[in-house]
Structures are given as structure tokens and as C-alpha cells.
Amino acid sequence: MIGSIDARVSSVRTSVEDMDRGAQFVDAVALVAVLATLGAFLFAPALTVFPFGAFLAVVLYGWVAHQANTAKLLMFLMTASTVVILGLITVYLLARSIPAFQLMGLDIVTRLQKPFWSTSQNVFSLVPMIWGTLVTTLLAMAIAAPLGVAGALFISEIAPGWVREVVKPGVEILAGIPSIVYGYIGYVIINTYMSEEFGLANFGSLFAAGLVIGVMALPTVVSVAEDAIASVPESMKSGSLALGATDWQTIKSVTIPASFSGVSAAVLLGVGRAVGETMAVTVMLPHSQALPQPLYDVFQGTETLTSLIASQYGIASGNQMAALFAAGVVLFVTVLGLSIASQLVEAHMERKLGGQR
Known part of the structure; x- marks a missing residue:
């Protein structure tokens, strides 16, 4: 056997x-x-x-x-x-992008003299486009970051259940609206309003584009931040309330610090959406490859890196095409930096909340 x-x-x-x-x-x-x-x-x-x-x-x-x-x-x-x-x-x-860097060297990201972008003179400087991208991103995040985090806190911590069931799907629907729709609304309504009421010299401005991009990035920030806030253990909040803290003190001292890595990731995702937005800014901006005068004037129109690529790739060739790829490299490096920054923030908060140095 x-x-x-x-x-x-x-x-x-x-x-x-x-x-x-x-x-x-x-x-x-x-x-x-x-x-x-x-x-x-x-x-x-x-x-x-x-x-x-x-x-x-x-x-x-x-x-x-x-x-x-x-x-x-x-x-x-x-x-x-x-x-x-x-x-x-x-x-x-x-x-x-190598031919563009060989032609311009560091001038492709540092040249401050006119002309900035001239195919006839074989001059390609991305400085105005980098500035336009920076300004529109800052304006967008000045709208999306505080409103997005506040909206996430309201949905997760304050709103009654029936309000949450209505608002959260609405926010997610906003995130699904195509960017060209936002751009067209911005072009028809916001550009027209600002041109008529403020008497702008050009039809389109960095401020208007930043406003629209901020509204577009808002659903992303709200959705991701709300998920991060909702993931905070209920026992932490209940313990705070049991010690006599108010709801606002609990939100301020427990919920936000515990979810800070997720909230910061939500804001950085919103920044990435703002940096990489193409169609809305392509529709709304006047496509002037020049720096605003004065530099801080957000009511003038210039160009962003994405709108430059979208508006010129169809007619570009040779060094101009290489310069557009160089703009893509700058965008790629920017988004990579944002990704690394989000990882560092998350690691720092994990060490801090874990009591490590």
C-alpha cells in the first residue's frame, strides 16, 4: 500500500x-x-x-x-x-529636439531679445511660451487649489448625505467635459466680456485663459482630495471629538494633517492638468510669441508651450519642428519635476506622521 x-x-x-x-x-x-x-x-x-x-x-x-x-x-x-x-x-x-538645441543652445530657454520666434530668421526662443505657461498655471491654481480643497472638505466632512450624493457626481461630470468645450465657452463669453468691459488691446488674455483652466482643474482637485480626506481613519476623528475638540478643530488639526499627502497630490495633479492643457488655451489666446509689457500684465495675450505646439505643428518643418519638440521636452521635464515633487511630499508626510526624522 x-x-x-x-x-x-x-x-x-x-x-x-x-x-x-x-x-x-x-x-x-x-x-x-x-x-x-x-x-x-x-x-x-x-x-x-x-x-x-x-x-x-x-x-x-x-x-x-x-x-x-x-x-x-x-x-x-x-x-x-x-x-x-x-x-x-x-x-x-x-x-x-536635438537640432533646435544645437541651433539655439541655451538661448532656446534664456533668450530675452526680440525676435523670440521667427522662422524666417531661424530664431526660436521658448521664453514667452514658458512665461505664458507659468502665469496661466499660477492663475489656475490660485483658483483650483483653495476652492478644490475647500470643496473636498465640504463634501467629505460637512455636507449632509443627500447633498454629497448630488454634488460628488456633479463634480465628476464636470471633469468629463471636453476641454474644447471649456475653451469655446471661454472664447465666446469670457474673452468677449473682458474685451468689451475692460477695453483690452487684444481679444484674449492670460487672465482669461488661467480662469478657464482653473475651472477645468477644479474637479480633479476636488475628486482626488476628497478621496484622500475620506481615507482618514474614523477613529482618529472620533478620538479628537471625544477629547472635546469641535468639528472645525478636528478638521484643522487632525483631518487635514493626516490627509496632507493626498491633498498635496491632488493639487499637484491639478497643476499638471493646468500645465498640460492644450485646447482651451489654443482657442482663447491670440498666439503672440512675445513677452507682455510690462511682464506682470496678465491682461495681455501671449502663448503657452502647449498652444504653440497645437497651433504650429501642422505647418512646421525643419528647425521649426525641432523647436516644437524642444517645447515638448520642456513640458516633459516640468511634469516629471511635479511628479518627483509629489513623491517627495508624500514621503516627507509619511515620515512626519510616522514619527520619523
Whole structure:
């Protein structure tokens, strides 16, 4: 009988080993197919369909025969593809922008003399566009950050249940409205109003664009900040109230500090939305590649990095196209810096709340 049990155990072990070998073979073939698909896409696009079809066939077989192992492989590939795509975008942006940096050097981000942008003179300076992006972002966040955090606190901590059920879906609907709709409303209503009532020299201004972008970023800030505030453990707030603190003291001294990393991430996401906004500013701004005079005059119109790319890529070539890619590099570095800043803030707050130095 013992011999029979040993034989069964040995049979099961052999079967498991065979299944493991089959799963490993499927993984290896799938990885080779993915690499072949990537290589074909980069160097022979017309042939991409063949290795991709082989990958789909292998995954389909693996899903039927080795589902758990295939699911792990697919999750790994999805995660790795994010890193690969980011790397390819970075390399492509840098490669296409090299001629502009070779032509202008550091003047592409530091030149302060006119002309700033002239295709006939082969001069391309991004200074006015960087300034326009900075000003519109600051104006947008002056609106979205305080109102967004206040709205999140109201929805999460103050509003009755029925109000929360109405307001929160409404905020999420606002986040889904296309940016071109905001831009068109801003162009027709806000630009017209400011031009008629304030007598602006140009139809469109940084102030109007910043106002519209701030309204656009507001739902993002509210939604993310509300989730962060709602994640604060109820026991912390109940303990504060049990010690005699008022609702406002609890919000100010417990809820906001405990959720600060999430709230700051919400604000930085709003900043990223403001920096990367394209269509609204493209519609509303007058596309003047020049610095405002005086520099702090937000009622003049200039250009942002995104509106520059959107308005000129269709007619650009040569050094002008390379300069547009250089604008993309500046945007990429800016968003990367914001992402790193959000990670540092989150890490700092985790150390602070955890009692570490």
C-alpha cells in the first residue's frame, strides 16, 4: 500500500513538473513574440501583425492551459510596457529636439531679445511660451487649489448625505467635459466680456485663459482630495471629538494633517492638468510669441508651450519642428519635476506622521 501511495505521489509530482515546464514554455514564447512585435514595430512596421498574432495565439493557449501563470505574465507585460513606452517617448522627444538645441543652445530657454520666434530668421526662443505657461498655471491654481480643497472638505466632512450624493457626481461630470468645450465657452463669453468691459488691446488674455483652466482643474482637485480626506481613519476623528475638540478643530488639526499627502497630490495633479492643457488655451489666446509689457500684465495675450505646439505643428518643418519638440521636452521635464515633487511630499508626510526624522 505504501508503494502505491509513493507511486501516486510520484505521478502527481511528475504531472506538476510537466505543467510547470509547459507554463515556462508558454511564457518564453510569449516574451519572444512581444520582443519580435516591438522590433517589427520599430524597424519593419508592415510585419508587426505577424509576431503580434503569434503572441495573441500563445496567450490564448496559455489562458486555457495555464491560466494563473498566463495572468501573471500579462500583468508583468502591462507593467513593463509602461516603462518601455515612457522610455521610447523620452528618447523620441530628445532625438527630435536635438537640432533646435544645437541651433539655439541655451538661448532656446534664456533668450530675452526680440525676435523670440521667427522662422524666417531661424530664431526660436521658448521664453514667452514658458512665461505664458507659468502665469496661466499660477492663475489656475490660485483658483483650483483653495476652492478644490475647500470643496473636498465640504463634501467629505460637512455636507449632509443627500447633498454629497448630488454634488460628488456633479463634480465628476464636470471633469468629463471636453476641454474644447471649456475653451469655446471661454472664447465666446469670457474673452468677449473682458474685451468689451475692460477695453483690452487684444481679444484674449492670460487672465482669461488661467480662469478657464482653473475651472477645468477644479474637479480633479476636488475628486482626488476628497478621496484622500475620506481615507482618514474614523477613529482618529472620533478620538479628537471625544477629547472635546469641535468639528472645525478636528478638521484643522487632525483631518487635514493626516490627509496632507493626498491633498498635496491632488493639487499637484491639478497643476499638471493646468500645465498640460492644450485646447482651451489654443482657442482663447491670440498666439503672440512675445513677452507682455510690462511682464506682470496678465491682461495681455501671449502663448503657452502647449498652444504653440497645437497651433504650429501642422505647418512646421525643419528647425521649426525641432523647436516644437524642444517645447515638448520642456513640458516633459516640468511634469516629471511635479511628479518627483509629489513623491517627495508624500514621503516627507509619511515620515512626519510616522514619527520619523
